[in-house]
Amino acid sequence: MRHVSKIRIMVFAAATAATTIIAAGCTTSAPLRTDASTSGIRAAEEAGATEVPQASLHLQLAKEELERANALAAKDEKEQAVSMLARAEADAELAVLLSREETEKSEAKAAVERVRQLRQDNKFAVVTNNPYPKGVSNENE
Amino acid sequence: MKTNNNILVFTACAGLFISCAATVPTELVNAREAYRRASTGVAARTAPAEVHVANQALAKAERSFQEKSDSFETRDLAYVAERKAQMAEATASITIEQENQAKAKNDYQATQGKIIAKTNQDLSKTRTALAASEQSGEMAAVQLSAEQEARAAAEKQAVDAQAALAKLAAVKEEPRGMVITLSGSVLFASNQTTLLPEALARLDQVADVLLTTRERNLTIEGHTDSQGSDSSNLTLSQARADAVRNYLVQRGYEADLIRSNGLGEGNPVADNGNAEGRANNRRVEIVVESKMYTLNQ
Numbered sequence: 001m002r003h004v005s006k007i008r009i010m011v012f013a014a015a016t017a018a019t020t021i022i023a024a025g026c027t028t029s030a031p032l033r034t035d036a037s038t039s040g041i042r043a044a045e046e047a048g049a050t051e052v053p054q055a056s057l058h059l060q061l062a063k064e065e066l067e068r069a070n071a072l073a074a075k076d077e078k079e080q081a082v083s084m085l086a087r088a089e090a091d092a093e094l095a096v097l098l099s100r101e102e103t104e105k106s107e108a109k110a111a112v113e114r115v116r117q118l119r120q121d122n123k124f125a126v127v128t129n130n131p132y133p134k135g136v137s138n139e140n141e
Numbered sequence: 142m143k144t145n146n147n148i149l150v151f152t153a154c155a156g157l158f159i160s161c162a163a164t165v166p167t168e169l170v171n172a173r174e175a176y177r178r179a180s181t182g183v184a185a186r187t188a189p190a191e192v193h194v195a196n197q198a199l200a201k202a203e204r205s206f207q208e209k210s211d212s213f214e215t216r217d218l219a220y221v222a223e224r225k226a227q228m229a230e231a232t233a234s235i236t237i238e239q240e241n242q243a244k245a246k247n248d249y250q251a252t253q254g255k256i257i258a259k260t261n262q263d264l265s266k267t268r269t270a271l272a273a274s275e276q277s278g279e280m281a282a283v284q285l286s287a288e289q290e291a292r293a294a295a296e297k298q299a300v301d302a303q304a305a306l307a308k309l310a311a312v313k314e315e316p317r318g319m320v321i322t323l324s325g326s327v328l329f330a331s332n333q334t335t336l337l338p339e340a341l342a343r344l345d346q347v348a349d350v351l352l353t354t355r356e357r358n359l360t361i362e363g364h365t366d367s368q369g370s371d372s373s374n375l376t377l378s379q380a381r382a383d384a385v386r387n388y389l390v391q392r393g394y395e396a397d398l399i400r401s402n403g404l405g406e407g408n409p410v411a412d413n414g415n416a417e418g419r420a421n422n423r424r425v426e427i428v429v430e431s432k433m434y435t436l437n438q
Contacts, residue, residue, distance in 0.1 A: 111245035
């Protein structure tokens, strides 16, 4: 029983070693795939991330993380490089969403203001209470 | 022996726990907090799919932490998990803002609808009022035109009457009205108060003309020359004025509109020193007053 266990452990260790060697070989040979990160950064810039402070911060982080990933790849530390690329992709994606959020907020605020102004200009016709008094929006922030 | 083993296992586990607790990477701490915020906030309701993705990312980071402790993989996976939780919150915020926009657009359309309905209602009222006003204006114009025509006819009648009177007797315009002077010698015999037969024909013609403007007040004034006493002249002039008044009333003129005044010799129009002057002073004047009033007033 004890003998069988040893054999199993040895087989498992050999298989693991082989897998590691193959993986290491593949990692060494395959170039770093930065497509998702770079396209994410571009999308964030197109979404206007540079104009929104919070989005701009994450865009900057994404760029720095992409540079660090490239630097790690250059030092042949591919696993860390790939892992760092995941950070860059996440920051770029968040920058896009934060830009969109700001755009939607602005448009919602403008829409509410249009309603308020319309009711203000036509008080004679709209006798109901104005739920949009000046300076107060119905944003759920 | 067994007790010693248990103590050893417990110590090892405690050591491992303390060791693990002490080395939880900041990224994982942040990821846990970010996920807690997302899963308990509005994102749980409005962006459940994104919260689920964040949950899976955090679970992956937690597994990495258990397997590889404070490794770069754990830190990077935790970092990504934190971002996924933040994405869930951002997505929730976007959804809410889009809902707000949709609501505001609906409100705008509803308000516009109300304004248009109210404007149409006001327009309809204005049109109705305008039509009524135009109709009223037309009626007023017709009424005004009729009044103008009536006034013109009355004025023409007065002018015609004045022209007719001028042929029968001396007529003059004075501030108190139109004065028709009839010679006393034509109307009465000397010192008499009964109208002569030929005077009746003359008065008939005058009465015909006066009856065309029978709404005017008349004052019949009797005048004498200076012969005789004042009192007898006053009595005589009053009796003659009364005779003329009675005749006009008999002809159909409204009695309430005629008064008679005997003025005696007090208002001569000619010299009483000669026969012609005295003849002119003996007269009856019919004053057709310009203002209307009744004797009862």
